[in-house]
Every structure is written in C-alpha cells, then in structure tokens.
Amino acid sequence: MPVQCDFCSAPDPVACYRAKEFGITSSEQVFPDTPVYNIGGLDHVATDDIHPIRGFGTMAHPLWLACSQCSAFIDARNLDGLLEHCVTRSQREGMLPTNLPPQNIRHFYRDFFSAFFHYLQAREPYAK
Numbered sequence: 542m543p544v545q546c547d548f549c550s551a552p553d554p555v556a557c558y559r560a561k562e563f564g565i566t567s568s569e570q571v572f573p574d575t576p577v578y579n580i581g582g583l584d585h586v587a588t589d590d591i592h593p594i595r596g597f598g599t600m601a602h603p604l605w606l607a608c609s610q611c612s613a614f615i616d617a618r619n620l621d622g623l624l625e626h627c628v629t630r631s632q633r634e635g636m637l638p639t640n641l642p643p644q645n646i647r648h649f650y651r652d653f654f655s656a657f658f659h660y661l662q663a664r665e666p667y668a669k
C-alpha cells in the first residue's frame with residue numbers, strides 16, 4: 542500500500558501532523574456514561590468509548606500525513622480551502638461513495654476536518 546495523503550489521498554505526502562485522538566459521534570453512538578463534547582455544534586468524543594455497534598467504531602489516528610497542497614491549507618488553518626480541494630479531488634478520482642448525496646459527503650468532510658483543526662497539536666517532520 543503506497544503512502545498517501547490522509548486528507549485527499551494524493552500520493553507523496555510531504556508533511557505530518559499530530560492531533561489529539563478523536564472520534565466523531567453523537568450521544569446515541571456512545572455508552573451512556575461517555576462524555577460527549579461539542580465544538581461549534583459538532584458532537585464528538587475524545588475518548589475510546591464510541592459504541593462498538595452504533596458508533597463509527599474507529600478513532601482517528603493521531604498522526605496525519607498531508608500532501609503539499611493539503612499542508613498549505615492546514616498551515617493556513619484554511620478549512621474551506623482544504624474542504625474544497627479534498628472534495629474536488631476525490632470526486633475527480635472517483636473515490637467518493639456514489640450512494641450518498643454530495644452535500645452529505647461535504648458535511649462529513651467538514652465535520653471531520655473541523656475536529657482535526659480543533660485537535661491539531663503540531664506539525665512534525667515527515668521522513669519518507
């Protein structure tokens with residue numbers, strides 16, 4: 542499996558970002574005693590407690606690789622630019638699920654990237 546950008550799936554990432562682990566969820570998707578936090582209207586958990594059946598079941602890995610285009614958007618904290626680039630590229634490459642309306646996909650990307658920016662801690666050197 543060749544290494545690729547975790548945002549837009551382009552080959553040859555050039556940067557690595559460390560973010561606190563998070564999972565995107567809603568209160569129905571976690572165990573009853575799990576705290577659900579909210580960043581700008583987005584429900585999420587910052588623990589490993591996503592419900593195994595109802596939740597998405599995965600936490601984001603703390604290290605994210607980015608290609609040169611995505612890292613430029615990330616360094617500028619440009620959420621809209623990053624979103625536009627990733628959705629456009631994924632559509633062009635035919636990598637988006639065809640059974641979902643485009644606005645749902647855009648919404649999912651926005652939630653995911655909003656959480657990423659919220660939990661972003663540092664840019665680290667990326668050694669190939």
Ligand SMILES: [Zn+2]
Pocket residue numbers: 546547548549550551607608609610611612
């Ligand atoms: Zn990229």
